[in-house]
Amino acid sequence: MKSAVDHLLDLVAIPSVSSMSNRSVIDYALAELNPTAWSIQLYAYRDAAGIEKVNLLATTGARVAELLLVCHTDTVPFDSAWPEAVNPKVRNGKLYGRGSCDVKGYLACILAAVSELDVRRLSKPLAILLTADEEIGCVGAKYIAGKNAIRSRYAIVGEPTGLRPVRAGKGYALAEIVVRGKEAHSAFPARGRSAIYDGARVVARLEQVAKKLAARKNADFDPPYTTLNVGLIRGGTAKNIVPGECRITVEWRPVPGVDPNWPAMLIQEELARLKRRYPGFDAQLDVQRMDPTFDPSSTDALATLVQSLARRRPATVAFGTEAAHLRSLTTETIVFGPGNMETAHKTGEFVPTAELNKCVEILKKVIERLCGPSDHYA
Numbered sequence: 001m002k003s004a005v006d007h008l009l010d011l012v013a014i015p016s017v018s019s020m021s022n023r024s025v026i027d028y029a030l031a032e033l034n035p036t037a038w039s040i041q042l043y044a045y046r047d048a049a050g051i052e053k054v055n056l057l058a059t060t061g062a063r064v065a066e067l068l069l070v071c072h073t074d075t076v077p078f079d080s081a082w083p084e085a086v087n088p089k090v091r092n093g094k095l096y097g098r099g100s101c102d103v104k105g106y107l108a109c110i111l112a113a114v115s116e117l118d119v120r121r122l123s124k125p126l127a128i129l130l131t132a133d134e135e136i137g138c139v140g141a142k143y144i145a146g147k148n149a150i151r152s153r154y155a156i157v158g159e160p161t162g163l164r165p166v167r168a169g170k171g172y173a174l175a176e177i178v179v180r181g182k183e184a185h186s187a188f189p190a191r192g193r194s195a196i197y198d199g200a201r202v203v204a205r206l207e208q209v210a211k212k213l214a215a216r217k218n219a220d221f222d223p224p225y226t227t228l229n230v231g232l233i234r235g236g237t238a239k240n241i242v243p244g245e246c247r248i249t250v251e252w253r254p255v256p257g258v259d260p261n262w263p264a265m266l267i268q269e270e271l272a273r274l275k276r277r278y279p280g281f282d283a284q285l286d287v288q289r290m291d292p293t294f295d296p297s298s299t300d301a302l303a304t305l306v307q308s309l310a311r312r313r314p315a316t317v318a319f320g321t322e323a324a325h326l327r328s329l330t331t332e333t334i335v336f337g338p339g340n341m342e343t344a345h346k347t348g349e350f351v352p353t354a355e356l357n358k359c360v361e362i363l364k365k366v367i368e369r370l371c372g373p374s375d376h377y378a
């Protein structure tokens with residue numbers, strides 16, 4: 001029987017960057033799930049580039065599960081100069097490779113846990129959902145939620161949390177502000193209008209908006225407020241042309257309890273103020289993405305159970321997860337998994353093998369406690 005480390009070595013060797021099809025990872029999982037125990041449904045779609053993406057739903061019983069284990073199958077891209085990215089290695093108790101931590105490690109744990117239990121003997125249904133395209137906007141999870149493909153009382157969404165049960169997470173919003181000026185020869189600035197000067201006024205106001213956001217606290221988070229970042233600024237065409245356009249990319253991560261639209265409203269107010277103060281000022285806010293916050297569930301039975309097994313305190317996360325999109329399908333959801341998100345999304349990504357093994361033990365106990373009895377080991 002394969003261990004979680006064995007599975008993870010196999011899984012990292014199957015590249016599944018979001019731009020590629022995830023079909024090979026799904027096929028790997030299919031081959032590992034005992035066909036006499038699981039009924040399988042595939043939800044495939046084509047992405048904007050026409051590439052096939054597949055979500056897998058496996059259930060041991062009815063369409064209403066007691067426990068749902070969710071894991072995404074795609075990874076962020078990797079540097080071609082990093083040889084271990086898809087040739088994983090174990091060194092000093094760490095397994096290195098792209099996706100080892102985010103989040104094929106958790107997938108490996110699910111596969112090991114369900115093969116070590118005889119899931120046919122569970123008295124309440126267990127389900128597994130493997131999704132596509134999480135790293136580019138939780139596309140697969142949204143697809144499954146839109147189809148109402150499954151319902152479950154409890155759900156554990158995999159992400160590297162250092163085996164802490166995570167009960168809530170910040171939302172995510174992305175917007176672009178387009179500032180329009182008027183081009184002119186730089187020797188005659190009065191004949192034009194600099195979009196960069198106007199853009200600088202916008203940026204200064206955005207800093208004030210960030211301060212307003214920081215005043216509304218949610219003590220469950222670090223930092224304990226909605227953050228805002230001006231990540232990109234692009235403007236002008238040449239050194240001797242008064243710039244005609246300036247584009248500012250801004251994101252914010254709302255805490256639960258704050259309307260995710262509130263920052264957009266504050267930005268609109270500031271743009272209107274600038275328009276009154278500077279005649280001819282022209283700027284437009286275009287919100288491109290608005291992912292909901294992951295609000296804490298009203299019950300905490302699952303979080304408490306995982307906390308007692310993992311001996312780790314419940315936490316919150318500042319990054320977006322599929323949990324926010326799948327909340328409508330479940331009563332209580334936590335985010336949980338081996339590894340630390342700070343080692344993910346970069347060259348040298350790894351997961352500690354001891355955490356993989358511990359995660360398998362925790363998953364087996366959670367499955368037995370919630371879906372049991374399973375007195376018989378396969």
Ligand SMILES: [Zn+2]
Nearest residue numbers: 072102103159
């Ligand atoms: Zn992830």
